[in-house]
Amino acid sequence: MDVLTPRTLEEALEMKAERPEAxxxxxxxxxxxxxxxxxxxPEAMMDICRLPELREWRHENGNVFLGSGVTYARIVREMGEFVPLVQASRTVGSxxxxxxxxxxxxxxxxxxxGDALPVLAAYDATVELRSAAGGGRTLQWNEFLTGPKRNAMRPDELILGARWKAGRGPGSFSKIGTxxxxxxxxAGLCLVMDDDVRTVRVALGSVGPTIIRATDAETFAVEELTQAGAWDDPNVTLSDDVVRAFGERVAAAARPIDDQRGTAAYRRHACAVLGRRALTWALQERRGR
Ligand SMILES: Cc1cc2nc3c(=O)[nH]c(=O)nc-3n(C[C@H](O)[C@H](O)[C@H](O)COP(=O)(O)OP(=O)(O)OC[C@H]3O[C@@H](n4cnc5c(N)ncnc54)[C@H](O)[C@@H]3O)c2cc1C
Structure with a gap:
């Protein structure tokens, strides 16, 4: 097996153009x-872990760019303001x-x-790709993720990172495991509330062929928050019935299967519980601020 060791992103992209199978x-x-x-x-592997261009994250005009090579440990240490991302990173492995x-x-x-993926979906992130021949390409997270362990990356491309708009509001990531x-x-769930643009975004992991956004639940939450006047007054809360109805809508978005880790019925139930908890935490956090 050949091991390619590029020192810069440019070198890596040239190598990938020459040997797309690497x-x-x-x-x-x-x-x-x-x-x-x-x-x-594989006939060849290309070590990209030292490419400086992939190892950085930064704020850029209201957006955040997270380089593909930033490790979970660094996210936990350096990116504390992005609570759901840090919470997801903390749950990864050991x-x-x-x-x-x-x-x-x-x-x-x-x-x-993948635990980072519901977070990127709830941030409504884009995935940045690059190749020597085609230059840069930006795909919405759901254009990139096309199915179970499938994505839209071309053989000569590398993932540069993900980009999302830095919002203002509470959010969380939680997952259930054995x-x-x-x-x-x-089952995993990320909820992100944005007080500036008045959105609630909910993404689910491990309960379908790919990451799923619970769009009915999102619309329901926004309408209920609007009706209750909660966007203008963080002390206004939602009733238990509304929170329960939100959880049911989250569960309805799931497309789970039975497998060795859990049944479809358990996963759907887990989504309802995770959804209720995430909305409750978000409302509590707004009240506390
Ligand atoms: C013991 C153990 C526990 C784990 N626990 C968790 C967990 O709790 N949650 C979770 O989500 N995952 C978990 N994982 C899986 C794994 O750690 C994660 O998916 C992790 O994000 C993989 O990152 P990596 O850099 O190690 O990827 P690699 O193994 O280096 O690469 C993974 C794939 O992505 C491709 N790739 C990587 N970077 C790029 C790039 N820049 N451009 C193009 N292609 C690229 C590679 O070619 C390969 O196909 C676990 C794994 C182990 C072994």
Whole structure:
């Protein structure tokens, strides 16, 4: 097997143009598992974990750019203002996995159980791709994620990172698994409320072939908050019945299957509980501010 070791993004893109079959390796926490189990035997791998251009995150005119090579450990240490992203990063694997694993790798694998992905979906993020021949390309998160472990990346492209609008409002990520740590989600949910543009966005992981936005629940929450006058007065809350109805709409958006980690019925129930909790936390956080 050839191992390519580019030093800059430009060099990496040229190598990828010459050898599109070369598989990028960032943290290796997904890829090395595939190699260990002999599920993949690539002719060439390209080590991208040291490319400086992929290892940065920054604010840019009201947006946030997160380089594909930023590890979960760094997100937890450096990006505290993005609470749902930090909460999701903290749940990934173990300290060793968080020291190596990247959001770019989560995107590259495109598993419906990737914990960073519901967060990017709730942020309504775009995915930035680049190739030597085609230059840059920007896809909405749901154009990039096309199915279970499938995405729209072309063989000569690399993922540069994700970009989203920095909003103002509460949010959270939570997941249910068979134990408290080192666990693949049986169901995961991210809720992001934006007080400036008055939106509620809810994304679900592990309960469908890919990440799902619970759009009916989102519309319902916005309408209820508007009717209650809660956008202007954070002390206004929603009744238990409304919160329960929101949870039911979240659950209705799920498209789960039975598998070794949980039944479809359990997953749907989990979505309702996660949805109720996330909305309750968001309302409490607004009251506290
Ligand atoms: C013990 C263990 C526990 C885990 N727990 C969790 C968990 O709780 N939650 C979770 O979501 N995941 C978990 N994972 C999976 C994994 O850690 C994550 O998916 C992580 O985000 C992968 O990142 P990486 O940098 O290691 O990816 P890699 O393994 O390096 O790459 C993964 C895929 O993405 C591609 N890729 C990576 N970067 C780029 C790029 N810039 N451009 C193009 N393609 C790219 C690679 O070619 C490969 O196909 C776990 C894994 C292990 C081994």
């Amino acid at each position: 598989v990028p390796i960032a943290g290796g926490t997904d890829l090395m598992v595939e190699l260990n189990f002999d599920r993949k035997r 300290p060793q996995i968080r020291n190596r694993g990247t959001v770019g790798g989560n995107l590259g694998t495109s598993s419906p159980a 134990r408290n740590a080192m666990v693949i989600a049986v």
